[in-house]
Amino acid sequence: MKKKWISAMLSLSLVASLAACGGKGEPTPTPTTGGPTVIQGEAQGRNGILKVDVTLNGETIEAVTVTEHTETAGVADPAINDLPSAILAAQSIAVDGVAGATITSDAIKAAVKDALTKTGLDTAKYEAATDKTLTQKDAETADVVIVGAGLAGVMAANEFKSNYPQLNVVLLEQLGQIGGSLPATGGAILATDSTRHQELDMVCTPSDIADYLKESSMTDDLNTDLIENVYALSGESFDLLVNAGLPLQDGLSASSPHNEKIFAAWAEDRGAGFHQFLTGYVENAGFDLRLNSRVTGLVVENGTVTGVAVEDKEYAYQINAKAVLLCTGGFASNAELMAQYAPVWSKGQITVNAGANGDAITFTRQFGTPVTGNGTMGTLALYEGQGGVQTTFMVGPDGRRFVNEQIAGYRVQRATADIGGIAYRIATATDATRETLETNVTTGGTKKFDALEELADAMGIDKEGLLAEVSEYTAQAQAGGEVKFGLPAEAAMDLSQGPYYVAKVTTGTFGTLSGIVVKDNCQVSDGDGNGIPGLFAAGETIVNNAYTYQYPGAGFGISFAVNSGRYAAQQVANSLK
Secondary structure, eight states, X not given: OOOOOOOOOOOOOEEOOOOOOOOOOOOXXXXXXXXXXXXXXXXXXXXXXXXXXXXXXTTEEEEEEEEEOOOOTTTSHHHHHHHHHHHXXXXXXXXXXXXXXXXXXXXXXXXXXXXXXXXXXXXXXXXXXXXXXXXXXXXXXXXXXXXXXXXXXXXXXXXHHHHOTTSOEEEEOSSSSSSTTGGGSOOEEEESSOHHHHHTTOOOOHHHHHHHHHHHHTOSOSOHHHHXXXXXXHHHHHHHHHHHTOOBOSSOEESOTTOSSOEEEEBTTHHHHHHHHHHHHHTTSOOEEESSOEEEEEEEETTEEEEEEEEOSSEEEEEEEEEEEEOOOOOTTOHHHHHHHOTTGGGSEEEOOTTOSOHHHHHHGGGTOOEEOOOXXXXXXXXXXXXXXXXXXXXXXXXXXXXXXXXXXXXXXHHHHHTTXXXXXXXXXOTTTHHHHHHHHHTBSOEEESSHHHHHHHHTOOHHHHHHHHHHHHHHHHHOSEEGGGEEGGGOOOOSSOOEEEEEEEEEESEEOOEEOBOTTSXXXXXXXXXXXXXXXXXXXXXXXXXXXXXXXXXXXXXXXXXXXXXXXXXXXXHTO
16 A cells, blocks of 8 residues: 655745736626626736626625636635635625735735626725734644645655654644645656666766755855755655656656756646645645644744744634744745845746745744855746747847856846846847747737847847947857857857847746755754754755755756755654654
């Protein structure tokens, strides 16, 4: 019989500014007491129009249903799933939105208001704030509290359940679903010595991974012991996933073009398939899992963490515990922390899960816990519109190239951040690309100009710099060999004549690389480098100890979450013996 377990990942949800608008449609008669009436409403969401059905009986809201949307799966789901019932319960749209899914939350509320407006009713009564008072209940007791049910937290819970069943473990999740950003990821996972790796003669060791992470991060100042301890579990974890039924694509692929030893596999249907698999197992896992349960702070006695304070939809209470494991993810949905630790990336496009609000950083400030790391995980994203430009000619606002456009997207993202976070992809059309480029012009992500001078003026690019760069680029390409930054001459774009197509791009973020410092055993460090009694951490919130500066390659986010969650659980259990 297969052993029941749980697994899944991190590294994608939304933070942006709202552009909600009321929908249009024929006026709907005011509902009467003759029976329920369904009214449609709509508003602008993050990716398009969001539509709702609102059922009214007289002036009472009897149902709210999101009927149509194009919001990002996994990111917007908590708002789509939870906000309609909150509006129904409050009989008001003046309810709290879902953190990290602000645009979708506001779109739902705007669409409901649009529907109510069509009835001719006074919408003011539905916009009145409602009092929310939580009931204080008695404290509970557990051996371990895990904060966060993303991939690291779920894997930690499974490790306790499978190998330390004598421990009473509570798993808390502030959102209404598990999995964090997993649905929006690529769904790749890498390992060292799994059965599949052995069958394909793929030889990789934890030290190989540590060496590559130092190279990719461009620093030796990483926790090598932690990296090797975590990835020593990776082959076993990979097999655990496969044996439990995770649908993985056949074979293995290189995690990065910059390393010849590290290989990963992709889940069928990528992150969405991985998340579906995870959700099915969690439902039958037997965890003490509590959704919609936000930890508001740590309980500390004489410098030792002894529990957490919790708020759910009805109650505020405390759980006293022998150890707390923080698996709270990154902080990209927290504008204040982004401005502090990732200011350039804070101005770009951010797609992370709604719970990525940096609680681990906030909770550990009282101990002076250092925050290290630099950068975010991600690639480039369109600045506006849809449909961009594929090219091997990209410049900054000064009109100058700054990177080999053919290197991995996460490295181009970092290079773009280093010049301020804005770049421009410029191309001319070929028979193979013309139709796509013209289509992208109509969807707003691409602009078209007859001359480079016109393009520079319209896009705000330094004209002299651009013309000089095109001249240099063309001369190097015609000479053969390589163009500046190592681009093969045969890959260079022909820019000899227009029309020219340009897409303004910015940094895209699906995870953060700054986080709290931990010891080799995942115990959180204080300001003096000592382990904080009773407090451990795993997952994205400690990824800074393993890699930084730029995302290393496919599968690193999921694999670090899986294996650090398991490893941290083992270390917590050892500390309690």
